[in-house]
Amino acid sequence: MNLKEWKPIYNEIMDDFGFSKENDLKSAYLLKDIIKNTGNNIELYNLENIIKNKIVYIFGAGPSLKKHIKSYKNIINSEKEKDNIIISADGATKALLEENIIPNIIVSDLDGDLTSIIERNNNGSIVVVHAHGDNVEAIKKYAPQLKNIVGSSQFPEEIENLINYGGFTDGDRCCFLAEHFNAKELILCGMDFGEYTTKYSRPNLKEDIEKADPIKIKKLQYAEKLINWLKENGNSNITFIQ
């Protein structure tokens, strides 16, 4: 999705949630400056090399996540040629690591389980760090500590060193990223949307799966809508794992 297509969708989302566009821009500039000062970003051709022509498994943090990790393992064990990669959306990273599955790329606005993300980053996973108006403190604290990052913004303007291929939540932004770099196929796992979420998405839940709060439910509605947009308007073949 280009910025011209993203802008009206972005405006609708920001108005709907009452989020501040000004704060989004501030956060984006903060991340841009951190990248400039630390030089901890990687060139985008690295993402292209990882994603292009690959089968991309994208893991979200919905109630089916653990079941879908099992399905993924079965598929991988029965395949001879492994031309697939994994992109995990934020909180899903922890669940993957629990099952010894290593994401190649993590897409995060740094409100997931930071221990898992930092550990994986130290061991080679690229982190696409997303700046928005409500994660300024997390950007300040964690972005300088990470290496091999790609900066990301939702503000609908070109900003040096930051990508914006459309998308809102970490999960749907994984899909826009894979589409942008010409993945062969996208296979979605743990992407239930709906009204229930998991402790991987919300670490303070008492149960493994609970009814999501109204804001989360609305975020998930946009995530689903955006993925449907991609199905209709993108080039990628998008399916859900069984």
Ligand SMILES: Nc1ncnc2c1ncn2[C@@H]1O[C@H](COP(=O)(O)OP(=O)(O)OP(=O)(O)O)[C@@H](O)[C@H]1O
């Ligand atoms: N039922 C679900 N519960 C949680 N995540 C889901 C669900 N279905 C799909 N997902 C996708 O998995 C991703 C998991 O990311 P996570 O919830 O950790 O971060 P997030 O996008 O930053 O959300 P939030 O801003 O609510 O913390 C979501 O962004 C969403 O796109």
Ligand SMILES: Nc1nc2c(c(=O)[nH]1)N=C(CO)CN2
């Ligand atoms: N300003 C703002 N932007 C967001 C937010 C949020 O809470 N505030 N949450 C998102 C979901 O991952 C994505 N973008």
Ligand SMILES: [Mg+2]
């Ligand atoms: Mg997040």
